[in-house]
Amino acid sequence: MKNREIIKGITGILFLFILAFLAGRFLAQAVDAVSSSSVLPAEGNWGLSFREDGKPPVANASFEELAKYNAFYAENTQEKVLYLTFDCGFENGNTPAILDALKKHNVKATFFIVGNYLETSPDLVKRMLDEGHIVGNHSYHHPDMSQMDKEAFTKELGELETLYEQTFGQPMQKFYRPPQGKYSANNLQIASDLGYKTFFWSLAYVDWEQDNQPTHEEAFNKLLKRVHPGAIVLLHNTSKTNGEILDELLTKWEEMGYSFRSLTQLPGVENN
Numbered sequence: 389m390k391n392r393e394i395i396k397g398i399t400g401i402l403f404l405f406i407l408a409f410l411a412g413r414f415l416a417q418a419v420d421a422v423s424s425s426s427v428l429p430a431e432g433n434w435g436l437s438f439r440e441d442g443k444p445p446v447a448n449a450s451f452e453e454l455a456k457y458n459a460f461y462a463e464n465t466q467e468k469v470l471y472l473t474f475d476c477g478f479e480n481g482n483t484p485a486i487l488d489a490l491k492k493h494n495v496k497a498t499f500f501i502v503g504n505y506l507e508t509s510p511d512l513v514k515r516m517l518d519e520g521h522i523v524g525n526h527s528y529h530h531p532d533m534s535q536m537d538k539e540a541f542t543k544e545l546g547e548l549e550t551l552y553e554q555t556f557g558q559p560m561q562k563f564y565r566p567p568q569g570k571y572s573a574n575n576l577q578i579a580s581d582l583g584y585k586t587f588f589w590s591l592a593y594v595d596w597e598q599d600n601q602p603t604h605e606e607a608f609n610k611l612l613k614r615v616h617p618g619a620i621v622l623l624h625n626t627s628k629t630n631g632e633i634l635d636e637l638l639t640k641w642e643e644m645g646y647s648f649r650s651l652t653q654l655p656g657v658e659n660n
Contacts, residue, residue, distance in 0.1 A: 463618030482631035524563035
């Protein structure tokens with residue numbers, strides 16, 4: 389009887405061991421499946437965490453994760469180079485001063501426009517092109533595109549492409565910035581399938597509230613402290629502050645040793 393109880397006890401222990409072993413294997417496989425999936429972390433809103441002045445922020449997704457979708461948010465470099473971009477939702481009189489400052493410093497930027505901007509300000513878009521800037525696609529209506537299916541997503545970008553080609557007689561550069569910074573792995577894949585490069589950013593500040601503009605000091609405090617090598621800078625053309633400070637801002641960045649490049653020169657863009 390005693391031997392039988394011992395054998396029974398050993399059998400129970402072995403059963404528990406096997407059960408734990410199988411559970412461990414299942415958990416490991418589940419973790420591997422999640423880590424190797426195409427889902428990007430923190431999908432929904434593009435986000436940055438600045439931890440140290442003058443250093444790149446920690447972003448929602450890594451360079452490697454975004455590269456799978458022909459998407460970018462900065463250059464991974466120690467070289468003091470910056471890429472200037474502007475989101476253009478509407479025109480309120482500040483874009484000419486921005487273009488004047490860029491021309492003075494011989495900086496080529498990228499302007500991501502929406503349908504309303506092209507409809508109301510084709511002359512300024514033409515000036516952007518004439519002065520060597522890139523005009524990119526920020527969608528026609530500026531909606532949250534992160535949950536759109538392929539048909540709706542394609543229509544939103546395609547309507548702006550069509551208007552652009554009708555206006556200027558040439559195809560639009562296939563550079564895309566997600567409206568409101570909202571994204572998902574699915575719509576990044578759709579954009580890539582359509583031939584687009586997607587551009588997020590690694591430096592920005594709250595400059596878009598027309599009736600609550602930052603002071604010059606507030607703008608410089610953010611843009612000078614947080615600037616870092618390889619940054620894609622997002623500014624808004626609607627900002628009165630940006631129109632007033634851009635010349636001085638570019639001068640200050642140049643004095644800090646920074647130079648400027650077009651997004652077409654960003655590594656990984658020109659070869660895709």
